[in-house]
Amino acid sequence: MLTFQKITVASLLFASSLFAFAAAAPAERSLKTGDATYYNPGLGACGKSNTGADQVVAVSQQLFDTYPGHTSNPNANPICGRRVKVNYGGKSVVVTVEDRCPACAFNDLDLSPSAFQALAPLAAGRLRGMTWDFV
Known part of the structure; x- marks a missing residue:
């Protein structure tokens, strides 16, 4: 006994x-809400070049620069290469973090045109109330 x-x-x-x-x-595994916009990718803060056809995202500069384990070298930031699932209007797309967005609020995302179009037409310009999480 x-x-x-x-x-x-x-x-x-x-x-x-x-x-x-x-x-x-x-703590990072929680649904975040913000706005999604789109940009034309090039050489990103993670040190890789991408095009508008790539499924990539720029996270806010605030998130990028405070992500756990970040260093003074943005190319070595552990957020680089993280996968993110973005949801809007019943649709979703999985993208890879490759850049930072200086004009974005903390939970906003700047998507490549192809990623944005998986959720809505480019003419929408801004997707208010989209949700996202790391996958």
Whole structure:
């Protein structure tokens, strides 16, 4: 009986530590709401060249520059290459972070034209209330 209690206590401690880790770790894993615009990509802050046909995104400069693990070298920022799922009007597109957007508010995204068009026509110009999250 005593052995069973020890296992139970150990199991509970392990389970509670997993719960605490899961609750604390994914702060970035929450749906964000902002505006989406589009831009013509070129050489981005992550050090790669892209075109309007690529499924890429520029995140706000505030997010880019405060992302955990960022350094003074933007090409080495750990947000570079992260995948983001963007949702708007019942549609979604998955894009890769390749740049930063100085004019964007914290949760706004600047999409490549092809990514924007997966959600709405370019003529829309701005998609207010789009949501996104890292994948």
